[in-house]
Amino acid sequence: MSENQRQPESDEPDGHPDGRRHRSYFPLRDRSFMATTVIAPVVVAAAAAAIGLAITGGFSWVTGEVKGEEPPLYVSGSRAPRTVESPAAAPSVNPPAAGEARAGSSPAPTGSHTPADQEGARSEGVNVGRHMYQCPWNVWVVKTPPGELVNPPVKGREVDSSLVSSRNAGDPDKTLLTLTLQPQGSRPLVVKEIRIRVVKRHPVPPPGQATVLGLLTAGCGGGLATVRAHADLDGGGQYARVVTTGGTASIPWEITGGRTLEVDLTVSTRGCDCSWVPEIVWAKDGEVHTTQWLDDGLPFRTIPSAGYRRTAWKLHYADDPGDPGFSQDTWLPVPFDTQLLN
Numbered sequence: 030m031s032e033n034q035r036q037p038e039s040d041e042p043d044g045h046p047d048g049r050r051h052r053s054y055f056p057l058r059d060r061s062f063m064a065t066t067v068i069a070p071v072v073v074a075a076a077a078a079a080i081g082l083a084i085t086g087g088f089s090w091v092t093g094e095v096k097g098e099e100p101p102l103y104v105s106g107s108r109a110p111r112t113v114e115s116p117a118a119a120p121s122v123n124p125p126a127a128g129e130a131r132a133g134s135s136p137a138p139t140g141s142h143t144p145a146d147q148e149g150a151r152s153e154g155v156n157v158g159r160h161m162y163q164c165p166w167n168v169w170v171v172k173t174p175p176g177e178l179v180n181p182p183v184k185g186r187e188v189d190s191s192l193v194s195s196r197n198a199g200d201p202d203k204t205l206l207t208l209t210l211q212p213q214g215s216r217p218l219v220v221k222e223i224r225i226r227v228v229k230r231h232p233v234p235p236p237g238q239a240t241v242l243g244l245l246t247a248g249c250g251g252g253l254a255t256v257r258a259h260a261d262l263d264g265g266g267q268y269a270r271v272v273t274t275g276g277t278a279s280i281p282w283e284i285t286g287g288r289t290l291e292v293d294l295t296v297s298t299r300g301c302d303c304s305w306v307p308e309i310v311w312a313k314d315g316e317v318h319t320t321q322w323l324d325d326g327l328p329f330r331t332i333p334s335a336g337y338r339r340t341a342w343k344l345h346y347a348d349d350p351g352d353p354g355f356s357q358d359t360w361l362p363v364p365f366d367t368q369l370l371n
Contacts, residue, residue: 143316143318143319144318144320144321145318146320147320147322147323149320150311150318150320152213153212153213153311154210154211154212154213154218154284155208155209155210155220155309156208156209156211157208157309157322158206159204159205159206159207159324160205160206161249163369164249165245165246165247165249166243166244166246166366166369167243167244167246168241168243168369168370169193169198169199169200169201169242170199170201170239170240170333170334171193171198171239171240171241171242172197172198172239172332173197173239173240174237174238174239174240175240175338178240181244181342181360182242183244183344185358186246186344186358190325193242194325195304195324195327195328195330196327198242198330198332199302199303199304199329199331200329200330200332201241201331201332201334201369202297202298202331202333202334203295203296203298203331204295204297204329204330204331205293205294205296206293206294206296206307206329207291207294208220208223208291208294208307209289209291210284210290210291210292211284211287211288211289211290212284212285212287212313216314217284217285217313218284218311218312219281219282219283219284219311219312219313220280220281220282220283220310220311221280221281221310221312222280222281222308222309222310223258223271223280223292223294223308223310224269224270224271224307224308224310225260225262225268225269225270225271225296225305225307225308226267226268226306226307226308226321227266227267227269227303227304227305228306228328229303229304229328230301230302230303231302231304233300233302234302234332234337236336236337239332240338240339240340241337241338241340242340243339243341243366243369244341244342244343244360245342245344245363246344247344247346255290255291256282256290256292256293257274257292257293257294257295258271258272258273258274258292258294259272259294259295259296260272260294260295260297261297262296262297262298262303262305262331263298263299263300269305271294294307296329296331297331298332298333299333300333301331301333302330302331302332303330303331304329305328305329305330305331306321306323306328306329307321307322308320308321309322334370339365339367340362340365342361342362342363343360343363344358344359345358345359345360345361346358347359
């Protein structure tokens, strides 16, 4: 054998002529001692494994029985709608771990729910509509250069959806929605979760390639909300977390007795041209449903307004006694009201 070839090192002790490994034992003068020595470690290991399994999952029923559960929000027929602080009961979206997602974002939801379309949700008392906070104005960030937007993009008294829609325009800086909850029948309605799913993050248009457009019409409506919530699209990730603001109650909400609860939801951005859809997780008669809400069949869209030229038109109605001089509906240029963006 050459010097470069070495025998593999062995963990056998030196000085054993038969090459076998030898192990020392205590003298077995007592059979019970032998049984204890050999069997006891096995029993202890098995017991430890069983306790470990019980701690990690088997004793969950104990904590479920001991933990005190406070009721969520109730709106009964004997009092006006109100909000109270309540713990989130088994939410399907958990808070992100440190470093997992940026502030304002949520991980993808877990758990399976039965999908329900918008009509199905409406029939059970869940509805989402646009908040009329800019009334009597309608305002968009339109991805059209100012030089190409020389006439109001309207058809009669309404905006022309072939020229302005979420395909090429979005709400400036924020979108306000109103979630109306009014259970049908005597059975309670529970809203377990509201989340914002970002469908796409578009490149923000450069200056000169978009216009802030305002159209002034007439007619306003809407009532006061009892709960306010907010979501920030700039947090990153596919889901933007919805949080209640102003000291109002946290989800879940339960409404009973034919009462109505209105929730004002503001979805805002400072640097994202985002298309998104709100997802409402709600329950009725023990069945949990998830409804994705669309805006005339398309996702909602929000675009930051900073840096773009602003233009506006006002609709003058035909034969309006309060605005005489027009024999037919006429759109005329007016100064843009900058307060609409505040």
